[in-house]
Amino acid sequence: MTTTPTGAEAATEQYQLKRHSLGVAGIVFFVMSAAAPLAATLGSAPITFGATGQGAPGAYLLVGIVLLCFAAGYAAMSRHVTSSAGFAAYIERGLGRVAGFAGATTAVFSYVLMLIGIYGAFGYFTRAIVLQRLHVDLPWGFWALAAVAVVAVLGYVEVNLSAKVLGVLMVAEMALLVAFDVVTPAQGGADGVSLAAFAPANVFHGDVGIAILFAAASFIGFEATAIYGEEAREPRKTVPRATYTAVISICAFYAITTWAIGLAYKSNEVQGTAAKDPANFVLAANTRFVGQWSTGILNVLLITSYFATLVAFHNTIARYMYSLGRGGVLPSPLRRTHRRWQSPHVASVAGSLVTTIVVAAFVIGGADPFLQMFAWLTGLGTVGVLVLQASTSVSAIVFFRRQRVRVNTWSGTVAPLLGAVGIVTAIVLAVVKWKTFTGATGGFGAQMPWLLVAAALAGLLLAWVKRHTVRTISAGFAENGTTRPEAPVSGIAVPAPSEDAP
Numbered sequence: 001m002t003t004t005p006t007g008a009e010a011a012t013e014q015y016q017l018k019r020h021s022l023g024v025a026g027i028v029f030f031v032m033s034a035a036a037p038l039a040a041t042l043g044s045a046p047i048t049f050g051a052t053g054q055g056a057p058g059a060y061l062l063v064g065i066v067l068l069c070f071a072a073g074y075a076a077m078s079r080h081v082t083s084s085a086g087f088a089a090y091i092e093r094g095l096g097r098v099a100g101f102a103g104a105t106t107a108v109f110s111y112v113l114m115l116i117g118i119y120g121a122f123g124y125f126t127r128a129i130v131l132q133r134l135h136v137d138l139p140w141g142f143w144a145l146a147a148v149a150v151v152a153v154l155g156y157v158e159v160n161l162s163a164k165v166l167g168v169l170m171v172a173e174m175a176l177l178v179a180f181d182v183v184t185p186a187q188g189g190a191d192g193v194s195l196a197a198f199a200p201a202n203v204f205h206g207d208v209g210i211a212i213l214f215a216a217a218s219f220i221g222f223e224a225t226a227i228y229g230e231e232a233r234e235p236r237k238t239v240p241r242a243t244y245t246a247v248i249s250i251c252a253f254y255a256i257t258t259w260a261i262g263l264a265y266k267s268n269e270v271q272g273t274a275a276k277d278p279a280n281f282v283l284a285a286n287t288r289f290v291g292q293w294s295t296g297i298l299n300v301l302l303i304t305s306y307f308a309t310l311v312a313f314h315n316t317i318a319r320y321m322y323s324l325g326r327g328g329v330l331p332s333p334l335r336r337t338h339r340r341w342q343s344p345h346v347a348s349v350a351g352s353l354v355t356t357i358v359v360a361a362f363v364i365g366g367a368d369p370f371l372q373m374f375a376w377l378t379g380l381g382t383v384g385v386l387v388l389q390a391s392t393s394v395s396a397i398v399f400f401r402r403q404r405v406r407v408n409t410w411s412g413t414v415a416p417l418l419g420a421v422g423i424v425t426a427i428v429l430a431v432v433k434w435k436t437f438t439g440a441t442g443g444f445g446a447q448m449p450w451l452l453v454a455a456a457l458a459g460l461l462l463a464w465v466k467r468h469t470v471r472t473i474s475a476g477f478a479e480n481g482t483t484r485p486e487a488p489v490s491g492i493a494v495p496a497p498s499e500d501a502p
Contacts (some may be wrong), residue, residue: 002423004428006498012420014336014337015326015335015336015337016230016337016342017084017161017230017231017322017337017342017343017344018158018230018231018337018341018342019230019231020233021158021160021231021232021233022055022160022163022228022230022231022232022238023232023233023238024041024232024238024241024242024245024461025167025447026160026163026167026228027225027228027232027238027239027242027246027248028225028242028245028249029163029166029167029170030162030163030166030224030228030312030315031223031224031225031242031246031312032063032170032221032222032246032247032249032250033148033166033169033170033221033308033309033311033312034220034221034224034309034312035218035219035220035221035222035250035309036118036221036248036305036306036308036309037170037173037174037177037250037253037254037257037300037305038173038174038177038298038302038305039121039302039305039306039309040217040218040254040280041177041218041254041257041258041282042283042298042302044056044078044214044215044217044218045254045257045258045261045281045282046274046278046279046281046282047210047211047274047278048210048211048214048215048258049258049261049262049270049271049274049275049281050274050275050278051071051206051207051208051209051210051211051214052202052204052205052206052207052208052210052211052271053202053205053206053267053270053271054197054202054262054270054271055185055197055198055199055201055202055203055204055205055206055208055211055257055268056197056211056215056258056261056262057197057198057254057256057258057259058197058198058199058202058203059090059202059203059208059211059212059215059263060215060218060251060254060255060258061198061251061255062203062212062215063176063212063216063218063219063250063251063422063426064219064247064248064250064252064254064255065217065251066216066418066419066423066426067216067219067222067247067251067422067423068168068244068247068248068251068415069415069416069418069419069422069502070223070389070393070415070416070419070420070422070423071243071244071247071391071394071410071419072410072415072416072419073393073396073397073411073412073416073419074090074223074226074243074392074396074412074416075239075240075243075244076240076396076400076407076411076412077090077093077094077392077395077396077399078225078226078229078235078236078239078240078243079240080399080403080405081093081095082226082229082235082236082239083227083230083323084182084227084228084229084230084231084319084320084322084323085104085221085226085227085320085323085324085327085473086107086224086316086320086323087103087104087106087107087223087224087226087389087391087392088100088101088103088104088107088320088324088473089102089226089323089386089473090103090226090392090395090396091391091392091395092472092473093253093395093399093409094392094394094395094396094397094398094399094402095209095394095395095398096365097280097471097472097473098460098463099391099395100463100472100473101329101459101460101462101463101466101473102456102457102459102460102463103388103391104320104324104329104459104462104473105455105456105458105459105462106384106387106388106452106455106456106459107320107384107385107388108317108320108321108324109384109451109452110380110381110384110385110387110388110452110455111313111316111320111353111381111385112351112355112381113360113377113378113381113384114220114313114378114381114385115310115313115314115317115355115378116355116358116359116371116373116377116428117374117376117377117378117381118306118309118310118313118374118378118381119144119147119148119310119355119359119372119373119374120140120144120307120359120362120367120369120370120372120373120374120377121176121369121370121374121378122143122144122145122147122303122306122310123139123140123141123142123143123144123305123369124140124369124370124374125141125302125303126140126147126184126303127139127140127142127305129299129300129303130143135315139357139363140221140363141360141362141363141369143331143439144359144363144369145356145359145360145363147307147310148352148356148359150307150347151212151310151314151352152306152314152349153312154311154314154350154439155315155318155343155348155351155352156313156338156341156343156345156348156349157338157341157343157344158343159349162311162315165308165311166308166311166312166382169301169304169305169307169308170308171424172232172301173247173298173301174253175302175307176290176294176298177253177257178298179290179294179296180260180285180286180290181256181257181259182253182259183289183290184263184264184285184289184290185260185263187289189260189263189264190263190264190265190266191263191265191266192317196267197258197259197262198259201363203267206271209252209429209432209433210429210433210436210437212425212426213426213429213430213433213437214437215254216386216423216426217378217379217382218250218254219247219250219251219254220381220382220385220386221309221312221313221346222243222246222247222250223243223385223388223389223392224312224316225239225242225243225246226239226243227316227319227320227323228242228319238496240250246411252282253342253425261282261285264285264288265285280361283295283298284336286298302493314348314351314352314355317341317347317351318344318345318347318348319347319423321334321347321350321351322334322335322337322344322346322347323473324473325340325346325347326336327470327472327473328364328466328469328470329462329470329473333346334346334347334350335347337494342354371439372445374438375438375440375442376438376439376440376445376448379434379437379438379440379448380438380448380449380451380452382430382501383427383430383431383452384452384455385451386423386426386427386430387427387452389419389423389484390420390423390424390427393416393417393419393423394416394420396412396416397412397413397416397417397418397420400413401413431449434446434448434449455462
């Protein structure tokens with residue numbers, strides 16, 4: 001027996017994401033794909049070893065502990081805030097409407113930077129690997145724009161499809177790295193097996209600031225668990241579980257994998273080798289202990305790792321734009337969801353168009369896809385996300401002090417405070433060591449951190465412009481994040497849709 005939805009139900013369907021479609025595993029696949037374990041291991045691990053030597057694994061563990069403190073407050077707050085506006089909604093609930101607007105513009109700007117930068121890396125590595133293996137030389141821009149098209153399709157359709165694609169790619173890259181983690185210590189490494197990498201004297205050796213900074217950058221993406229709350233099954237349970245699972249899994253993976261990498265080299269040579277030849281540092285270790293066959297596959301999986309990251313960040317941006325459109329902060333058409341898939345298809349298409357234009361501009365302008373697009377943009381995006389994490393930690397403390405909700409002292413005060421202090425430390429390191437972090441030596445690249453200030457100021461200006469029409473970023477939503485079509489959005493009742501989604 002079928003029923004015809006009422007006008008209110010139809011309106012709800014047109015402005016609502018697909019509920020109960022993601023479990024803990026699906027959300028974890030999204031956020032771990034955004035963190036790009038394989039790409040981060042090949043790219044960031046050599047720099048952490050070059051900075052602090054055999055103590056690099058300890059730097060990842062230290063960052064993981066700090067982010068677990070952040071996650072405690074974040075997860076506790078997620079039981080009371082369920083919105084695809086992510087950081088913007090969390091910051092607003094604790095620090096107020098104006099701060100929420102600044103968080104919204106900073107979040108969209110930061111994630112767009114990350115996405116554009118990773119398209120540069122994807123194009124760069126795909127061109128190199130295809131040329132090496134197939135002897136076909138196509139420009140990096142071709143591969144980057146081709147990826148934009150595929151990601152656009154995945155972002156347009158049902159969220160479960162993206163989760164399944166990311167799941168397959170994630171399992172493939174993790175399997176090979178876990179094999180390395182097992183085989184290397186099993187063979188005794190290059191200098192015996194020990195836990196000296198986690199000794200404080202080794203962790204805080206050399207330029208530990210750079211090691212911590214690059215380790216922190218490797219975790220970016222896990223914090224997106226909250227934006228899938230509206231699509232999660234039992235979000236008040238699923239989101240906290242997914243958050244803890246993601247942080248613990250990523251931390252354990254990086255700590256164990258970098259420990260195995262360190263074992264592959266003699267303790268008195270690992271720092272110099274990493275600094276001298278960072279590009280081959282991890283792959284050479286894998287070839288020596290696992291075999292050339294595995295390294296060949298890792299090269300190919302590096303492309304899929306970046307692709308998975310693109311899908312994850314695209315979905316993050318689409319949900320931010322959708323939620324902000326639904327709340328009246330951005331143009332209202334962005335709030336529409338697909339009638340069949342209930343995906344934020346309008347926001348996804350808008351994000352794809354912006355991405356296409358910006359990537360094409362970099363291609364036409366002759367930018368270096370790795371040294372400029374990837375290094376500069378993802379570096380700045382990383383700092384932006386760290387600022388949002390620190391702000392959310394402070395917001396959690398304020399929220400639990402103001403609201404009459406039950407929460408233990410650890411989750412409501414102590415952990416968020418420790419998380420905020422640790423994350424602010426990483427932000428300061430990023431700004432102070434901006435040249436080393438991004439490779440920007442002067443000119444526009446050296447001044448890029450000011451763009452984050454501009455993004456936040458744009459949010460403050462938008463809050464003033466919308467002061468009479470948007471009371472809160474989450475206007476028109478129930479406590480659990482579902483749309484209430486009868487409620488005013490930006491002061492205007494939501495009409496029933498007049499046309500079907502394509």
